[in-house]
Amino acid sequence: MTADNAPRMDNAANPDWWRGAVIYQIYPRSFQDSNGDGVGDLLGIVNRIPYIASLGVDAIWISPFFTSPMKDFGYDVSDYCDVDPMFGSIADFDAVVETAHRFGIRVMIDLVLSHTSDQHPWFKQSASDRSNDKSDWYVWSDPKPDGTAPNNWLSIFGGSAWQWSSRREQYYLHNFLTSQPDLNFHNPDVQTALLDVAQFWLHRGVDGFRLDTINFYTHDAELRDNPPLPKEKRNATIAPAVNPYNHQEHLYDKNRPENLDFLRKLRAVMQPFGAAAVGEVGDAQRGLEIMGEYTRGDDLMQMCYAFEFLAADQPTAQRVVEVMQQVDEVASDGWACWAFSNHDVVRHATRWNLSPAAQRMFATMIMCLRGSVCIYQGEELGLPEADVAYEELQDPYGIEFWPEFKGRDGCRTPMVWDDAEHNAGFSSKPVTWLPVASEHRNLAVAGQERDPGAILHHYRRAISFRHHNRALRVGTHDGLKSSGNVVYFTRTDGDQTIFCVFNISDQQSVFDMPKGDWRTIGSELGSANVSDDGKLHLGPWQVCMALDKSGR
The missing domain is CATH 2.60.40.1180 (Golgi alpha-mannosidase II)
Structure with a gap:
């Protein structure tokens, strides 16, 4: 199958398919290994689509599978238009789309547009000298007279957001790892190249995108310092409390108004395909306000992914009301996408210390909230956070801040399918990229399928209840x-x-x-x-x- 004959869902007949949808997030490294190398892959997803369909979800969101050195597990892209061999091939991706569509499931993929890998050909050329065709495709700046970085911006992964290049004798911006240089969205050629990436995948049959770090796209062209944030206003919504990133008010390194121009262009590219996008807004103070800005009207993003229920503290009744009322105030014609867990935070069963009854209550509640819903693989099994030993850590974020912050590996361990099988059915290889959590094995899919009282069945019933009551989906x-x-x-x-x-x-x-x-x-x-x-x-x-x- 090629892009020209890629199977399609009839998005034109149902342009609001995304409104009130339930989206299942797949972290491909950890979902299903089909070839015995210890790492999940695209054909593994194909094999498990019948299970996903049995949940009753409307769409899947697949975390990055593009060619990458994997310094940040695929969020450092070196080729936007190919599949990393670790995950398979373009043909395997086409099989994912074809199979998902055959089961009535739409496919959304994770586009990482704010930055690339330092191994991307664009960056290699840009870093070679100051006069090449891509010299300003990334954010370069001369040092201050004393040789220090251009300003006080910080990386969310720790330390300065600026890295010195001895070849160019300039600093480049990286909001994340030093190996993840930020693209320069002030350059129209960069925007055109990224819109072409979106076109490429739309032509392959995808139904939409999850847009990683959508509010990081554009930076302040004057490179002004971020002001300090008073201690009483700080929170650990998007960075751990031990990270000094929380000490700044992020006025200039992200959240720039120029972002809206690019989002309008992206929406115009998606429109003929009936595709939808959900933007990840990572901001600890203005997240909902930015969500309102990015989803307002009909020429920007359809949805934004909110962090308010991804926080460390269990939401109280008062907090739920505050959040939903704030959405009404700042995004009256916008649309939120809610989640309790994802690949970046401690699983909420552990984060909020939930009993089985509490997990069921929250599962029902999220299906009754106005907005769309994301559930993260294994959430429907009630999986707790896995305890990963330091010597088994893979996440550079956790290694940097250990032991105060143990990183994200605990929510990324392999999916458990059948406790009777080797590695709980995830992989035939003796050692997997992260260990299968022993505390997860008794919650594996096969065992829960046999237990009518298992939380897996509660999730199915809650999703079905939402779908059968239009007031809950779109009211x-x-x-x-x-x-x-x-x-x-x-x-x-x-x-x-x-x-x-x-x-x-x-x-x-x-x-x-x-x-x-x-x-x-x-x-x-x-x-x-x-x-x-x-x-x-x-x-x-x-x-x-x-x-x-x-x-x-």
Whole structure:
């Protein structure tokens, strides 16, 4: 199969397919190894698409599989238009698209446009001298008179964001590793080249993109210093607390208004394909505000990936209300994409120290929030964070900040398929790229499939419940409030109104339902019954979804 005959979903007939969608994130290194080399690959994904389809998700998001030296596990790209041999071939990718589409699943891929690998031909040429055709494709600057870096910008991976090049006798910008130089989005040729990358994959049949670090694309052309951020305003939403990156207000190294021009161009490229994009907004102070800016109107991004529920602290009822109300204020016509876990944070089962009942409550709640939803591989199994020993670490971030921050390897260990198989069914190789976590084996897919009470089935039921109730997928939300540990709101679309209540605690709670003719729905998710006197008796971590019968 070639790009010319790539199978397509009918996105034109359903241009809002992304709105309210449930997206399953695949970290390909750790999903399924098909060739016995200890590393997951694209054909492994093909083999597991029937399982993904059984979850009922609308789309998959595949983390980077492009050619890369793998200093940051694929987020350092050396060829945007090819597959790294570790993961397979272009033909294997085509097989992923064909198989996913055959099962009714759309395919989104992770585009890393803000930076490349230092092994990318563009950077090699740019770094060779100051006068070549790509000399300004990256962010280069002369040193200060005393030889120090041009300004105070910091790398999110630690240390200065500037690296000295002895060949050019200049510094280049890297918001991440020194091996990940930032592209210069002020250069129109760079923008054109990146839009061509998007075109390449759209022609191969992808349905959309997850845009890595979307707010890092453009920098301040004057290279002004970031101001300090007062201690009381700091948080560890996108960088660990021990990282001095949190000590700055990031006004100039990212979040620049010029970003919008490129996003409009990218949307124009995607439009004929009916493709959608979700942008990852990494900012600890202005994340939701930027989400509103980037998803406003109909010529920017459809969705942005918010970090508010990826934080270290379990969200309280009050916090859930604050976040959702803030979205209404700053992104009234925008669209959020919510997640509790991903490949960069401690799995939320561990991060929030959740009991099995609490995990189920949060799974139900995220399926009732206004916005789209991302679930991360293994989340549907209730996997905790794996404990990876220092000598087995692969993540440079964890190695840099150990032991105060152990890095991201604990959420990236291999998927567990069958406890009866070698390496829980992930790989036939004795040693895998990260070890299969022993604490995960009893949560493997095969065992949960046999257990009707397993959390895997709860996720399936929650996803199905969302899909069967249009108000939850695309409806408005109103009356967002909290009372003690209880959060409640109404979702409405047309004549369907659903009142949603969640007890975010391990204590019982009594709640007075609003006046109305309510019928409990979602009993398969443990939804509590409304008593005749209008009172709702919620057990620990219990939920209630009630349908307004007058609207039917």
